[in-house]
Amino acid sequence: MLSEQSAPVVRATLPAVGAAIGNITELFYRKLFDAHPELLRDVFNRGNQANGEQQKALAGSIAAFAGLPLEKPDARPDALLARIAHKHASLGITSDQYKTVHRHLFAAIAEVLGDAVTDEVASAWDEVYWLMANALIAIEARLYQEAGAAEGEVWQRMEITERRQETPDVVSFLLRPCDGRPAASFRPGQYVSVQVELPDGARQIRQYSLSSAPGRPNWRISVKRVRDMARPDGEVSSWLHEHAQPGDTLTVSAPFGDLVLPERDGPLLLASAGIGNTPILAMLGQLASTGSARRVIAVHADRSPADHAHREEQLGLVRTLPNARLHLWYEVPGDQAPEAAAGQADVGSLALPGDLTAYLCGPLPFMRAVRGDLLRLGVPAERIHYEVFGPDLWLGQ
Known part of the structure; x- marks a missing residue:
């Protein structure tokens, strides 16, 4: 819930921030990657950066989160937060990285809005940011605990035991842990992140649903090839289609995702x-x-x-x-x-x-x-x- 002093400031400035949020997020990512190029190389999806989808998603989530406390002071957008937190956990995001994001995001806000960002406005939007960030950090801490992993330490090496061509554009891979143990259990509907090293040295990450039921010694992922190679959208799926073979190993995260089969009896x-x-x-x-x-x-x-x-x-x-x-x-x-x-x-x-x-x-x-x-x-x-x-x-x- 926003404090009594911040709520009217956010309400008054939300239209201006909302109108400029696209420019703010674009500048934010530029500043972030200039200072930390390793994040674009090894964490963020370069395809989503190239096509602008990540900027749009960030802008929408900020606007949605900022508006809700004004309309419903006692509510939180739990579905939105859970979806983001699961994605972050699958990437191994840590709580310290929220400080880095804060620094570059607020530098972008100040640059885009200029003199409109008074100390009072900056303080109010700082409160919005940390309300959202701390909520995500808390959810992600619980997800790491449930996965039996230290913060951000979600990765394991897995061997491809079988490759099947399902359709001209879809190939499936059976995966088992390299340490010989059975694959961990998961909830039906969850996904894993797969990290591959590309020819330019980047370690790009993509998410793939676990496409068979839990309780088996191997996991299965099914990868559809994205064929628009004019942009980096399909660089990971194309690499997997062209290079990944039985006996190869992949870096794979623990399972995450909040779209899971409910344990109820209804239709x-x-x-x-x-x-x-x-x-x-x-x-x-x-x-x-x-x-x-x-x-x-x-x-x-x-x-x-x-x-x-x-x-x-x-x-x-x-x-x-x-x-x-x-x-x-x-x-x-x-x-x-x-x-x-x-x-x-x-x-x-x-x-x-x-x-x-x-x-x-x-x-x-x-x-x-x-x-x-x-x-x-x-x-x-x-x-x-x-x-x-x-x-x-x-x-x-």
Whole structure:
């Protein structure tokens, strides 16, 4: 909660900060990477920096967090904070790094807003920053403790035991710890970070969902290749597709992520598109391995059956569940999928129970459309959960 002296200052200056937040975040990252080039090389996603998505996500999260204490003084955006904290933990972010961010962020604010940043304004926004930072630090400390790791020490070496070409653009890897122990348990829906050393010496990190159920000696990740090589968006996925082979080792984080299968008995909607079915596969696998009788409505959309990664596995898992059904939409169904509908997924056409909990994963347009259908059908917003691959440009809207 903001203090009585800071709240009116933040309220008065929020429009000006909001109007300039794009310029502020762009300048902030420039200052940060000029002072600490190793962060861009080895921590931050160079692709998201190049396409501007990271700047947009930071701007949105600051605006969302600053506005909430004014509207709801006793509330916190817990979903937003949890999503950011899990991502930070998967990167090994430490509490000291928040001081570095603070220094360069406030230098950028002062430079962009100039004389408008009085001592009173600086103090009020300093309070906003540390409210958010301390909340994240506390959540991340708990996540490290749950992972059995010291702060930031989340990495392990894992050997690739098997490589499978799932579709022309998706390859899966089975991973086991190099120390001979079984892979650690995780919650269905979680992801791991994978760090690879690229030809220029950078150690870039990307997140990949664990795409099979927990309880096995190996983990599985499924990597879709990003083919736009004019930018660095696809440099890690391309490296893995071109170079990673059985017997090679990778640097992999502990599992993190807050989109996880709930331990309840109510009906589920598991909706995915494209490579977004990877966390859904882990959820379906867990339900199947435990003999769950829950009602499950699975939805998947893709370009074609040939582009649907783990298609036969997903079909088989749904068949093993006594109260589950899979609804498929393909842009080009072809003769391979007579059971699928053509075109975009239409969740609004399904008969859905009123007490379901929904989990969505896929491109933002897909998730926005499904969420809109669910809200129109009366599903409460708090029962609709989602996972974003990359910076969260949606912010739970």
